[in-house]
Amino acid sequence: MSEKQAHLNGAYYGPSVPPRETYHRPGRGGGLLSCCCSCIFSLVFKLIFTAVVFLGLAFLIFWLIVRPTGVKFHVTDATLTQFNFSSDNNLHYNLAVNLTIRNPNKKIGIYYDRIEARALYEGQRFSTVTLTPFYQGHKTTNVLNPVFQGQQLIVGSNLLEEFNQQKSAGVYEIEMKLYLRIRFKLGRIKTGKFKPRIECDLKVPLNQNGNSVGTFQTEKCSIDYFN
Numbered sequence: 001m002s003e004k005q006a007h008l009n010g011a012y013y014g015p016s017v018p019p020r021e022t023y024h025r026p027g028r029g030g031g032l033l034s035c036c037c038s039c040i041f042s043l044v045f046k047l048i049f050t051a052v053v054f055l056g057l058a059f060l061i062f063w064l065i066v067r068p069t070g071v072k073f074h075v076t077d078a079t080l081t082q083f084n085f086s087s088d089n090n091l092h093y094n095l096a097v098n099l100t101i102r103n104p105n106k107k108i109g110i111y112y113d114r115i116e117a118r119a120l121y122e123g124q125r126f127s128t129v130t131l132t133p134f135y136q137g138h139k140t141t142n143v144l145n146p147v148f149q150g151q152q153l154i155v156g157s158n159l160l161e162e163f164n165q166q167k168s169a170g171v172y173e174i175e176m177k178l179y180l181r182i183r184f185k186l187g188r189i190k191t192g193k194f195k196p197r198i199e200c201d202l203k204v205p206l207n208q209n210g211n212s213v214g215t216f217q218t219e220k221c222s223i224d225y226f227n
Helices: 002-009 030-066 159-169
Strands: 071-085 090-103 108-121 124-131 134-136 140-143 149-154 172-185 197-205 222-224
Touching: 071 159, 071 197, 090 108, 090 124, 090 172, 090 197, 108 159, 124 149, 134 222, 159 172
Parallel strands: none
Antiparallel strands: 071 090, 090 140, 090 149, 108 124, 108 134, 108 172, 172 197, 197 222
C-alpha cells in the first residue's frame, strides 16, 4: 500500500507513449516535369523575342539603305468626246485618258506584269481595257494612254437623274480603276507578286467639235496595296 502511495506522489502514470510515426507518400515526379516545362517555355519565348528583334533590325537597315518611296499615279488629261444614253439605256462613250506613273525610288524597279483599266459611271463598270506590261526603272516616269470606246447597257434607279444633272453642267463624274499585278526589283532580287488597286476620281468636261465648258484638271489617284 505504501509503495502504491509513493508512486502516486511521484506523479507516475504508466509507461511513456512513443511518438506517432508520420507516413509520407512518395510523389510522382511532378516537380521535375514542371521545371522542364518552364525551361521549354522560357526557351521558346527567348527564341521568338530574338527573331522579332532580328527582323526589326533587318527591316530598319533595309529602310535606311533603300529609303523606299510610294509610286505616284496622276491623271494629267482626259478627253471625253461622246457620252450619252440611247432610248434602250445603252451608254455610248468615247474617253481617252493620259495616266502618268512616277517611280521616285533610286534603287527599286517595278515590273508591271498586268494592267487592267476599268471605267465606271455611278458605280457601274461600262468598259475595260488591258494595257501592255512593262518594266519601270529607277526614278522614271511612264505615261499610259487607256482609251475607252463603245457602248454598254447600264441600268439604275437614279442613274438617268444623275446623268441629266451632269449633262446640264457639261461635266461628268467618271471613275477609273486600275487592277495591277506587280513585282519589285532591288538589285538582282525580285519580290513576289502584289496586286494593288488604283482609284482615280475624274471630272471630265464633254468636248464636242472642239468646244467644252472647261478644261480637265489633273487628278491624283489613290493606291490600295491590300485590297
